[in-house]
Amino acid sequence: MSKSQTDKANQSLIRAVQLCKKYNGQPALNSLNLNIAPGEIYCLLGANGAGKSTTINLFLDFIKPNSGHAFIDGMDVQKHPIETKKSLAYIPEIVMLYRNLTGIENLRYFSTLAGHNHYTDEELYGFLDHAGLQNDASNKRVGGYSKGMRQKVGIAIAIAKKAKVLLLDEPTSGLDPKASNEFSELLLSMSANGVSILMATHDLFRAKETGTRVGIMKHGNLVDDLHTEDIGHADLEALYLKHMHD
Amino acid sequence: MIKKIMVNEWRLLSREWATYISIPIYVLLLAYGIASGTTWKNFVIENTLEARALADEGIQKKVAKLDRILAGEPYSYREDPRLAAPYARWLGYEFAIKPPMPTAAISVGQSDLAPSYLKVQWKPMHKQRNVDEVENPQNLAVGAFDLAFVLVYLFPLLIIALSYNILSAEREDGTQVLLLSQPLSVGKFVMGKIALRGVLIIGLAVGISLVGLLVANPDIFEANSLWRIGILAAILILYGAFWFGLAVAVNALEMKSATNALVMMACWLVLVPITPAVSNISAKSLYPLPSRIELVEAVRRADEQAAKESGFERAFYADLLRKSEEAALEASTVDFYLKTLPLELHAEEIAGPVFDKFNNQKRQQRELAGNLKYLSPAAVTQIALGELANHSALNFEHYKAQVEDYHKIWREYFMKPVMEHRNLTRDEMVNVPRFTYVPEEQSVVLSRLLKDALALILFAAVTFAFGFNRLKNYSPAKR
Numbered sequence: 215m216s217k218s219q220t221d222k223a224n225q226s227l228i229r230a231v232q233l234c235k236k237y238n239g240q241p242a243l244n245s246l247n248l249n250i251a252p253g254e255i256y257c258l259l260g261a262n263g264a265g266k267s268t269t270i271n272l273f274l275d276f277i278k279p280n281s282g283h284a285f286i287d288g289m290d291v292q293k294h295p296i297e298t299k300k301s302l303a304y305i306p307e308i309v310m311l312y313r314n315l316t317g318i319e320n321l322r323y324f325s326t327l328a329g330h331n332h333y334t335d336e337e338l339y340g341f342l343d344h345a346g347l348q349n350d351a352s353n354k355r356v357g358g359y360s361k362g363m364r365q366k367v368g369i370a371i372a373i374a375k376k377a378k379v380l381l382l383d384e385p386t387s388g389l390d391p392k393a394s395n396e397f398s399e400l401l402l403s404m405s406a407n408g409v410s411i412l413m414a415t416h417d418l419f420r421a422k423e424t425g426t427r428v429g430i431m432k433h434g435n436l437v438d439d440l441h442t443e444d445i446g447h448a449d450l451e452a453l454y455l456k457h458m459h460d
Numbered sequence: 461m462i463k464k465i466m467v468n469e470w471r472l473l474s475r476e477w478a479t480y481i482s483i484p485i486y487v488l489l490l491a492y493g494i495a496s497g498t499t500w501k502n503f504v505i506e507n508t509l510e511a512r513a514l515a516d517e518g519i520q521k522k523v524a525k526l527d528r529i530l531a532g533e534p535y536s537y538r539e540d541p542r543l544a545a546p547y548a549r550w551l552g553y554e555f556a557i558k559p560p561m562p563t564a565a566i567s568v569g570q571s572d573l574a575p576s577y578l579k580v581q582w583k584p585m586h587k588q589r590n591v592d593e594v595e596n597p598q599n600l601a602v603g604a605f606d607l608a609f610v611l612v613y614l615f616p617l618l619i620i621a622l623s624y625n626i627l628s629a630e631r632e633d634g635t636q637v638l639l640l641s642q643p644l645s646v647g648k649f650v651m652g653k654i655a656l657r658g659v660l661i662i663g664l665a666v667g668i669s670l671v672g673l674l675v676a677n678p679d680i681f682e683a684n685s686l687w688r689i690g691i692l693a694a695i696l697i698l699y700g701a702f703w704f705g706l707a708v709a710v711n712a713l714e715m716k717s718a719t720n721a722l723v724m725m726a727c728w729l730v731l732v733p734i735t736p737a738v739s740n741i742s743a744k745s746l747y748p749l750p751s752r753i754e755l756v757e758a759v760r761r762a763d764e765q766a767a768k769e770s771g772f773e774r775a776f777y778a779d780l781l782r783k784s785e786e787a788a789l790e791a792s793t794v795d796f797y798l799k800t801l802p803l804e805l806h807a808e809e810i811a812g813p814v815f816d817k818f819n820n821q822k823r824q825q826r827e828l829a830g831n832l833k834y835l836s837p838a839a840v841t842q843i844a845l846g847e848l849a850n851h852s853a854l855n856f857e858h859y860k861a862q863v864e865d866y867h868k869i870w871r872e873y874f875m876k877p878v879m880e881h882r883n884l885t886r887d888e889m890v891n892v893p894r895f896t897y898v899p900e901e902q903s904v905v906l907s908r909l910l911k912d913a914l915a916l917i918l919f920a921a922v923t924f925a926f927g928f929n930r931l932k933n934y935s936p937a938k939r
Contacts (some may be wrong), residue, residue, distance in 0.1 A: 274641055276937040296643045304641035310634025312468075312838040314475040323468045331464070367640065381641075 227301075227379050227410035228273065229250050233282035235268050235434075242268045244436045245282065252378070255411040257442075259454055260431035266414035268434070270381050273412065274304060286379055300329065303377035303419055304396075307384040309368030313357035317342060317367050320356055324371045331375065334350070345370035346396050361388035373404075380404060382413040386420060398424040399401065399436035422450050430457050461645065465652025466659070473622075473656070486618050486661075493607035494672035497565030497743050500604065501677070501904075504560045504576045511555035511577045515894075518553060523889050530886075534623060536906035547795035548582040548874030556863040556895040562679040563688045563848040566669075567608035569851025578863050580895065582801075582874070584808060585860075585867055586755075586815070604670045607669060608845040612697060612838050613732055614667055617701045620724045622661065623707035625717035626653045631936075632717055640936040647931045650711065654704050662700035666693045687902075688848045691792045691909055693850075698916035705923025712930035736839040739832035747824040755814060766803050781895035797878050805871075826853060837919040844912040847905055850856075854908065858900050 228250035235243040242375040250256045258266045271429060275295040276395045284291045286298040311320040319327045321338050325351055333341075342352050345363070345367040365388055372380060380401075386394040394417075401424050415421055421428050422442050428450065430438040437457050445453070473479050509743055513588060522541035528537050541547065557577040579588055586842035624871055630636040640646060670689055674680055680689060710720050830853075832837035873893055 271937045274936075276637070276640070277935055296645060301641040304638070306634075306637050309638065311638070312472060312635060313633075314472055319471070323464075324638065324642060326464050326468075327461070327639070327644055329643065350906060371638065377720070387570060 219407075225251055226254075226340065227287050228256070228412050229285040229288075230269070231283045231285070233272060233284055234280045235265075235272060235277065236280050241434045243272070245281075246436055248429070248436070248439075250410045252410055253405050253410040254427060255405050255413065255425045256341045257425035257428045258412065258414045258431055259416070259418065259428055260414075261458060264372055264431040265434040266431055267383055268305075269313060269431075270383050270412065270414055273302070273381055274299075283285070295355055299375055302379040302381055303372035303375040304381045305365070305368045305372050305383070305385040307387050308361065309364045310360075311356045311364055311367055316355055316356060317347060317359070317370075319353045320367055321370050321374060325374045328371075328375045330374060332378070341370040342367065344373055345400070346393055355406070362390060365389055366393070369400065373400070378409060380409055380411040380413075382411065382415075384415055384418060386415070394420065418451050418454060419447065422447050430454055432457050461648060461651040462655055465649060466656040469653050469656040470477065470660075475658075480768045482618060482621060483660075483664070487616075489610045489614055490607070490665065490668040490902065491672060493605065494565060494669065494676055496604065497568055497606040497608075498673075498676040500568045500606065501564040504564065508555075508559050508577050512557050514557045515553060519889070519892055522547070523886065526889060529564060540883070541889065544874045544877040544884050545582075545801060547880075547884060547889075548870065550581065551580070552892065554580045554865055554866070554870065554892075554895050556897070558856075558859045558897050560679055560900070561688075562683045563673070563692075564683065564849045564851065565607065565673060565677055566688075566692060567845045567849035567851050568604035568606045569846055569849065569856075574851065574853070576632065578860075578866050580863065580870055582804075582871060587862060597732035607673070608842060608849070609652045609657035611665060611669070611699070611845065612842045615661070615696075616728055616838070619657070619661055619700060619703040619707065620721070620728060622657050623704060624653065624710070624720045624724050626650060626657075626707060627711040627719040627934075628715065628720050631714075633711055636936055645927050646934045646936070650708055650928075650931060654708060658700065658704055658707055662697055665695050665700065666921065669693075669696065687906075688751070691906075691913070692845070692848050694913060695841060695844045695909075695916065698913060698920055699837060701920040702837045702916060702923060705920045705927060708927030709923045710808070710927075712927045712934065714934065731836045732838040736833070736842070737818075739829050739839065743825040743828040746828060747821045749821050749825070750814065750818055752879075755818060758811045758814035759807070762807040762809075765810050766807035769806070774931040801875060801878055826857070830854075834915050840915045840919075842910050844909055845918075847912070848908055850899065855900060855905075859897060862897060864897070866893070869893050870894045 216257065216439045226249035228248065230246045233243060233246040233248075234241070242263075246265075246269060248256070248269075259440075260266050270378070272279055273286060273291060274293045275284075275298070278292065282413040289298050289301075289303040311317075318335070318338055320394065321331070321342060325333055325338070327408065331428070339349070339352060343349065345366040347363060347370065351359070351363060356367070359367070369385070386397055389397060396422060401413075405411060405426070413421075413425070422445070425442045427439065427441050427446075429436050430453070438453065461556065505630050523538070525535075525541045529540065541551065543551075555577045556579075578585070581588070625632075627636075627646070630639060640651060670693060673689060673692075680686060707725065710727075713720075715723070830843075833843055843852055847855065861885075870893065873888075874884075876886070
């Protein structure tokens with residue numbers, strides 16, 4: 215590794231080094247090397263079972279790697295599972311909340327767990343509003359929320375956490391196009407504030423529009439890694455399909 | 461952090477309708493258990509006081525009769541209360557009373573097998589008719605609905621109901637991934653959930669039991685029994701901790717909620733009703749008691765042997781007695797008892813080894829069952845609650861030994877005038893030895909309770925250690 219590469223790696227908020235994961239002997243992720251710098255939005259593309267969620271779960275320390283290391287903000291997630299979670303926020307594909315609590319109560323609880331028990335009600339309503347949840351819904355029990363509304367509370371939880379790293383597993387699934395677009399804008403504004411974002415997605419359009427880089431995964435391998443500014447919509451789709459058909 | 465999780469858990473529980481059904485029922489059951497135990501205790505107090513009064517009255521009546529005789533009232537030989545042998549054998553009696561402890565309401569115990577008073581006369585205690593309270597046999601078969609029943613049987617059920625899915629529900633509801641993406645270990649999260657439920661369920665059990673017992677039984681304050689209440693609290697906390705530890709261990713196995721519920725109910729079945737029953741059956745099988753018929757036969761053979769050895773001819777004296785002449789009666793009776801009482805003692809000596817064997821087997825059964833209780837925290841708790849109420853098997857054995865000692869004193873007291881061919885004096889009639897129950901030394905009971913508490917600590921520690929150790933490798937990604 216050259217000096218500039220080493221410096222870049224050291225600056226990365228999200229970093230994978232030779233990261234491998236097998237399930238029952240079957241490789242799910244092969245020697246992943248990844249560096250995502252502050253402010254970068256890295257979109258992981260790939261078919262189901264390509265290893266996108268496995269990668270995110272490894273950064274969350276939800277699963278243990280067979281070999282290699284995952285780093286968040288310079289800390290090995292296996293060695294510092296609690297510390298690294300202070301630096302990251304996560305939005306799963308389907309945000310599930312406590313159905314007997316209201317949107318605001320869910321946000322307050324998760325923010326408290328994240329160490330932000332100082333937020334006023336006004337601030338909490340502000341986060342929900344920022345995430346696009348209608349004001350009148352904030353005080354209703356989540357049991358009556360649609361998937362998209364829950365997703366917005368999940369986004370509010372991530373915003374309120376003020377994390378340096380954002381891990382997203384198909385976060386726009388279930389959001390309408392307008393909300394999806396607002397979400398993209400939100401990601402861009404977070405990125406502008408220096409947040410590193412790793413997003414697993416099937417949405418090539420959103421990846422090209424929002425992402426600074428895209429990675430294409432296949433059978434647990436990162437088969438391509440490129441900057442979105444270097445490729446057009448049609449070329450990205452063609453490249454993706456080419457990898458899928460190989 | 462744990463406090464924050466507890467606050468949120470309380471908020472969640474307070475919005476579940478099931479909470480508003482299960483908790484009030486639980487509180488009512490605890491209150492009913494205390495009320496039922498207290499009613500039983502008061503009933504026993506009443507009965508024992510009546511029995512004691514009856515024995516007092518018997519002595520006073522005989523002294524009064526003697527005073528009337530001494531004052532010149534005509535009387536037949538049979539009516540003379542000074543006759544030592546008839547006094548010892550059937551005219552006189554003592555009720556050896558085991559008064560209930562102020563804490564007796566904790567556990568009614570087996571009132572049919574361990575009565576609170578025994579009648580003492582000349583005849584051996586094993587031949588004495590059980591004069592215990594008349595109780596509906598159905599009640600005895602079903603068992604008492606006392607505080608011990610609520611705490612040993614029902615208290616774990618509520619713990620199971622509220623904690624079988626502490627972690628599995630989070631996984632199944634999908635909230636787990638968002639939770640565990642926060643700077644929070646799964647162990648700490650589970651600890652917070654368990655702590656809230658522990659404070660709620662154990663807190664209610666301890667609070668209601670202590671306050672209820674003290675309000676319904678204020679004599680606990682007066683009788684230096686507060687230490688028993690303190691230990692009751694400790695036992696409840698430890699027993700509850702074991703069930704919560706089991707909930708953590710089962711949840712750490714990463715099974716579905718329905719499977720967790722099944723596993724925990726199976727544990728309840730095995731540990732609460734089955735293991736204590738199997739322990740008792742094992743003790744009975746390993747140390748079987750000789751049959752009652754064998755005992756009766758042994759006594760009969762001993763009687764025959766004693767009669768034969770003494771050359772005593774019952775038939776002759778029986779015949780003599782039938783003549784019913786006052787003078788003959790007096791002469792024969794004195795002679796009869798002079799020979800009969802030692803003869804009975806000799807027969808008991810001959811039958812002694814059979815009884816020794818019987819008692820030895822019974823002791824070994826008790827000892828084995830006592831050791832096997834450590835297989836089940838429920839058995840340990842049940843016995844500890846019995847100790848606190850002074851209704852355990854060992855408490856009863858201690859009382860029975862005192863009654864046996866007193867029985868010897870009774871016999872010796874009346875044997876002396878019989879052997880000296882004389883009647884009882886007035887002083888002897890007034891000063892007939894009385895039975896006074898002496899409870900076991902506090903240190904002895906405490907040492908047994910300490911062992912029980914240590915066993916419960918071990919049970920709880922093992923389950924918690926297993927559970928939290930497994931949670932270190934818990935995988936939130938598993939679905």
